[in-house]
Amino acid sequence: MSAPTPAPCSPEDVRRVACIGAGVIGGGWVAHFLARGYDVTAWDPATDAEDKLRRLVGAAWPALEQMGLADGASQDRLTVTATLAEAVADAQFVQESAPEKLELKRSLLAELDAATPPGVVIASSTSGYPMTDMQPPHDAAATPQRLVVGHPFNPPYLIPLVEVVGGERTDAAAVEWSSRFYDVAGKSVITMDRELPGFIANRLQEALWREALHMVAEGEASVADIDASITEGPGLRWAFMGPCLTFALAGGEGGMAHMLDHFGPSLKSPWTRLEAPELDGALRDAMVDGCAEAAGDRTYADLVAERDQGVIDVLRATGRLGGDRR
Amino acid sequence: MSAPTPAPCSPEDVRRVACIGAGVIGGGWVAHFLARGYDVTAWDPATDAEDKLRRLVGAAWPALEQMGLADGASQDRLTVTATLAEAVADAQFVQESAPEKLELKRSLLAELDAATPPGVVIASSTSGYPMTDMQPPHDAAATPQRLVVGHPFNPPYLIPLVEVVGGERTDAAAVEWSSRFYDVAGKSVITMDRELPGFIANRLQEALWREALHMVAEGEASVADIDASITEGPGLRWAFMGPCLTFALAGGEGGMAHMLDHFGPSLKSPWTRLEAPELDGALRDAMVDGCAEAAGDRTYADLVAERDQGVIDVLRATGRLGGDRR
Numbered sequence: 001m002s003a004p005t006p007a008p009c010s011p012e013d014v015r016r017v018a019c020i021g022a023g024v025i026g027g028g029w030v031a032h033f034l035a036r037g038y039d040v041t042a043w044d045p046a047t048d049a050e051d052k053l054r055r056l057v058g059a060a061w062p063a064l065e066q067m068g069l070a071d072g073a074s075q076d077r078l079t080v081t082a083t084l085a086e087a088v089a090d091a092q093f094v095q096e097s098a099p100e101k102l103e104l105k106r107s108l109l110a111e112l113d114a115a116t117p118p119g120v121v122i123a124s125s126t127s128g129y130p131m132t133d134m135q136p137p138h139d140a141a142a143t144p145q146r147l148v149v150g151h152p153f154n155p156p157y158l159i160p161l162v163e164v165v166g167g168e169r170t171d172a173a174a175v176e177w178s179s180r181f182y183d184v185a186g187k188s189v190i191t192m193d194r195e196l197p198g199f200i201a202n203r204l205q206e207a208l209w210r211e212a213l214h215m216v217a218e219g220e221a222s223v224a225d226i227d228a229s230i231t232e233g234p235g236l237r238w239a240f241m242g243p244c245l246t247f248a249l250a251g252g253e254g255g256m257a258h259m260l261d262h263f264g265p266s267l268k269s270p271w272t273r274l275e276a277p278e279l280d281g282a283l284r285d286a287m288v289d290g291c292a293e294a295a296g297d298r299t300y301a302d303l304v305a306e307r308d309q310g311v312i313d314v315l316r317a318t319g320r321l322g323g324d325r326r
Numbered sequence: 327m328s329a330p331t332p333a334p335c336s337p338e339d340v341r342r343v344a345c346i347g348a349g350v351i352g353g354g355w356v357a358h359f360l361a362r363g364y365d366v367t368a369w370d371p372a373t374d375a376e377d378k379l380r381r382l383v384g385a386a387w388p389a390l391e392q393m394g395l396a397d398g399a400s401q402d403r404l405t406v407t408a409t410l411a412e413a414v415a416d417a418q419f420v421q422e423s424a425p426e427k428l429e430l431k432r433s434l435l436a437e438l439d440a441a442t443p444p445g446v447v448i449a450s451s452t453s454g455y456p457m458t459d460m461q462p463p464h465d466a467a468a469t470p471q472r473l474v475v476g477h478p479f480n481p482p483y484l485i486p487l488v489e490v491v492g493g494e495r496t497d498a499a500a501v502e503w504s505s506r507f508y509d510v511a512g513k514s515v516i517t518m519d520r521e522l523p524g525f526i527a528n529r530l531q532e533a534l535w536r537e538a539l540h541m542v543a544e545g546e547a548s549v550a551d552i553d554a555s556i557t558e559g560p561g562l563r564w565a566f567m568g569p570c571l572t573f574a575l576a577g578g579e580g581g582m583a584h585m586l587d588h589f590g591p592s593l594k595s596p597w598t599r600l601e602a603p604e605l606d607g608a609l610r611d612a613m614v615d616g617c618a619e620a621a622g623d624r625t626y627a628d629l630v631a632e633r634d635q636g637v638i639d640v641l642r643a644t645g646r647l648g649g650d651r652r
Binding site for chain 1: 392426454480486522533536540541542543553554555558567577578588600601603613617619627631637639644646647
């Protein structure tokens with residue numbers, strides 16, 4: 001596992017993490033890294049940032065205790081610094097979580113690049129900008145090769161997913177190093193081999209979200225209907241089985257192939273305002289093969305049993321068995 | 327609570343349910359109604375239908391026992407009939423779950439209408455056809471006013487959601503009666519006041535699903551990436567908190583208003599292939615008000631605590647705390 005030259009340490013040896021920006025996302029990262037036993041330095045330009053951050057971490061701590069703290073994890077290992085430079089001076093990894101404004105991200109990442117020790121990976125929490133649009137060009141002062149996107153989900157201290165992707169000027173080694181680091185730090189990582197606006201999960205969320213906005217705009221459904229339609233329906237399955245494999249199961253023993261062959265034509269029907277892709281042989285096969293790979297050794301009956309137990313467990317866990325509704 | 331004239335019985339007094347079509351969905355309905363203590367008659371034209379149906383019910387039964395059976399519930403209360411007419415002859419409610427083919431649904435619903443006792447509500451499990459396109463016209467022989475859509479999610483014996491909506495020739499009383507019946511029968515009901523292709527949850531699912539297909543078609547993400555991006559990310563929250571309220575929480579104490587004002591412009595950015603609606607003042611207010619209503623008396627801190635506990639409970643329930651991954 002290599003990092004941009006010179007490598008400060010291996011992903012396993014990181015002890016000190018800097019978090020730049022301490023709002024909902026940045027503060028969530030601080031809580032996560034503290035719970036995993038890291039020393040965390042944090043900086044945010046807001047005057048009340050330290051108070052808000054310590055309140056956020058304090059509010060999250062009982063949840064983190066339930067999840068299981070790493071040895072030595074403590075809220076006392078947080079240092080809020082007066083300057084950005086102090087925050088990153090000794091950092092072995094930097095997580096940037098500034099507001100989602102392109103110009104701000106660009107200037108902040110350039111400033112971080114200048115202030116952070118050589119080779120230390122700097123990851124941006126951006127929820128949608130490609131790193132290529134944010135990273136500085138190569139020049140005597142800038143080392144854009146250690147800049148990656150490490151996109152978390154709210155709250156970062158609970159939701160495992162991080163999407164990792166580099167920009168045009170990012171070293172593949174930095175992408176690899178940060179993916180490994182997040183994994184060591186207890187996250188669930190998807191490493192993307194190309195830039196895509198919104199990455200993966202946000203594109204999927206956004207598609208759903210846009211359709212929801214259309215329905216509300218047209219008076220076709222209320223906010224309450226939309227939320228209930230997910231929490232009482234597909235959301236229960238999606239907590240543990242993704243939309244592709246879920247859809248494959250709806251095909252019975254015929255699986256994804258049956259579903260695509262049976263429902264392929266209705267893909268063109270006017271559900272959603274999203275234009276459907278051409279369901280050609282290549283796409284059909286990619287879906288079928290992907291689901292077969294996801295299923296692995298598990299038979300249809302195995303998957304049904306697993307799904308059923310999962311839904312029951314989720315219903316019970318969220319207080320919806322025995323009439324005890326939230 | 328009134329039903330189409332003459333009303334056979336109130337929703338609370340139903341004892342005998344007929345299920346027409348016994349595939350994955352129809353069989354799932356049979357399992358659900360048996361578990362809720364109903365006498366169920368079932369009919370399906372396939373020659374091996376009875377064997378498959380009894381196997382499906384048998385496979386589902388341990389899950390249903392975990393969920394809690396109604397008093398007197400038994401697999402022995404299923405009768406598979408040789409004809410459609412026998413199945414519905416004494417029914418107090420009919421659930422149709424034939425394959426999703428419009429012409430088949432139209433002729434089958436006309437046949438069911440002719441064979442079913444007067445006033446008994448007939449619900450279709452269609453996953454997308456509007457009832458207006460399926461129900462027969464009013465004439466001397468037909469009583470389309472008792473035909474409704476009662477759209478379940480797979481598997482119907484576990485996923486609570488049913489979407490209820492009538493067609494142009496459906497009595498409002500039949501919609502009201504069936505919504506109440508499903509509620510009594512243990513389902514979570516969304517009653518729609520207008521027809522919308524794909525109803526609500528499927529439009530949302532389909533938007534996500536189409537974007538997923540685009541990504542696979544373009545080689546931008548694998549099936550495994552797509553599934554993991556949901557189960558490790560947004561899916562964990564959607565098991566108990568819908569996309570609108572979840573999105574509102576991401577806005578911190580500023581909630582949905584902050585999110586829309588902050589991220590409104592990025593709604594137009596090229597995430598997803600779905601054209602975004604105009605985020606005008608009316609839509610903004612509808613979203614903000616809807617979320618405020620959903621939150622009710624709960625403060626931001628209350629909602630955060632509830633969400634955090636929910637995610638932890640879901641992670642624990644699905645074996646993802648303490649490294650015990652499925």
